[in-house]
Amino acid sequence: MKRILFTTQFWKGSRNYPQNISSLSTQVKVKPNYLNGFLLQRNYSIKATGLDAGSETVQVEFSDGSKFDYPSVYLQDNCTCPSCYHPSSQSRLRKLTELDLNNKVSTIKTLPDGNGVECKWMDGHTALFSEEWLKARRFTDDNIKIRKTTPRDNPRLAGSDVTFPRDSFKAMLSDDQKLLEMLQTFSKTGIYMLEGTPLEVGQLRKLGDKIGFIRLTHYGYEFTVKSEPNAVNLAYTSARLGVHTDLPYYVYPPGVQLLHCIRQYAGNEGGQSHLVDAFRVALQMKEKYPEKYKILCEVPVEFFDVGTDYTSFFKVHHSPTFVLNPENGSMVRVVYSNQVLSSYMPLQQELVKPVYEALKTFTDLCYKPENLIEFKLKEGEVLIFDNWRFLHGREGFDISKGHRHLEGCYIDWDEIYSRIRVIENSQRK
Numbered sequence: 001m002k003r004i005l006f007t008t009q010f011w012k013g014s015r016n017y018p019q020n021i022s023s024l025s026t027q028v029k030v031k032p033n034y035l036n037g038f039l040l041q042r043n044y045s046i047k048a049t050g051l052d053a054g055s056e057t058v059q060v061e062f063s064d065g066s067k068f069d070y071p072s073v074y075l076q077d078n079c080t081c082p083s084c085y086h087p088s089s090q091s092r093l094r095k096l097t098e099l100d101l102n103n104k105v106s107t108i109k110t111l112p113d114g115n116g117v118e119c120k121w122m123d124g125h126t127a128l129f130s131e132e133w134l135k136a137r138r139f140t141d142d143n144i145k146i147r148k149t150t151p152r153d154n155p156r157l158a159g160s161d162v163t164f165p166r167d168s169f170k171a172m173l174s175d176d177q178k179l180l181e182m183l184q185t186f187s188k189t190g191i192y193m194l195e196g197t198p199l200e201v202g203q204l205r206k207l208g209d210k211i212g213f214i215r216l217t218h219y220g221y222e223f224t225v226k227s228e229p230n231a232v233n234l235a236y237t238s239a240r241l242g243v244h245t246d247l248p249y250y251v252y253p254p255g256v257q258l259l260h261c262i263r264q265y266a267g268n269e270g271g272q273s274h275l276v277d278a279f280r281v282a283l284q285m286k287e288k289y290p291e292k293y294k295i296l297c298e299v300p301v302e303f304f305d306v307g308t309d310y311t312s313f314f315k316v317h318h319s320p321t322f323v324l325n326p327e328n329g330s331m332v333r334v335v336y337s338n339q340v341l342s343s344y345m346p347l348q349q350e351l352v353k354p355v356y357e358a359l360k361t362f363t364d365l366c367y368k369p370e371n372l373i374e375f376k377l378k379e380g381e382v383l384i385f386d387n388w389r390f391l392h393g394r395e396g397f398d399i400s401k402g403h404r405h406l407e408g409c410y411i412d413w414d415e416i417y418s419r420i421r422v423i424e425n426s427q428r429k
């Protein structure tokens, strides 16, 4: 028999993150009888395999009685032979142009101890699929749901009476379990407060590096929120800032914002922060003003930003206020900032007033006492919020009465999701 070396990476499967299999230690060579990797985690095995009459579907029966069907074309595309699959990169080598849709399975058999199946095609390719690989990829409604679930699904909506989840900043830098719990909770709540952060710049970079990396924008890796003359952004003044999402003029606005309070304005009046859960307000709109809700879902408005900071920039982007997932209508993100709403309105003239009416209703709802979360950041706190969901703003302050110094940065949801999976995966070992 031809001896082929597989790495256990292979058994973790290509591309897709395994849901119900434990991750095996990486890059350990297993013997060509392809059993070692399986035995580590096996709690079920394959009882029988079969083929439908037209060889279109492979049927697999597991020892727990479950039976799942796999389209032959799908297994062919996931062929594990050395000419089709590159194990260390977990990538396909074969181009889709080379996939023969008329190729048929010639033989399918259960491996001697039920740990997997060997599948041969008419064109001579032979693939091995472990029981774990197959079961994790079953084509069932429950599995589709598992695969499509993201950490931000089923958000816990927040009104003005919300209690911020809190933890220590330092714990995030030293304890992966704490970091995981924070990121999981934050994905649902969209807000999180870390405390006990040293009162000096550079702390966000440490946290960003722990999660993944900071998202660079034309305001740099980090930005400083201090009032300054001839400010390029209204945030860099002492003016009141209406609630908004940041960087709506980016095609891909940053997912998460972090604000580290290094020095808080000492005066009693002013400097308060505002947050609004725009997902919650959008729901209120959908119920009470469905026509206006529809306008905000369907009509893009233009945002712009021009100036020089980290680099010279001239950003323009059109987005509807409510960006929905086309598959299920759920809210992906809210894009809203009256500060940088462009004076160009590339709309039919008749739509202008309805858009303003809808935006005004949305804004009025945001400022209702039940929706407006008001608080004053304390020195040493790091506020983290979902920039695709929470609007933020602040009261103005009088700089003659004291200074205020925040450092901010962005991190994308991709990096947060990724860190969650990396930590979860390392815990399965």
Ligand SMILES: [Fe+2]
Binding pocket: 235, 244, 245, 246, 392
């Ligand atoms: Fe902002």
Ligand SMILES: [Zn+2]
Binding pocket: 079, 080, 081, 082, 083, 084, 085, 125, 126
């Ligand atoms: Zn192949």
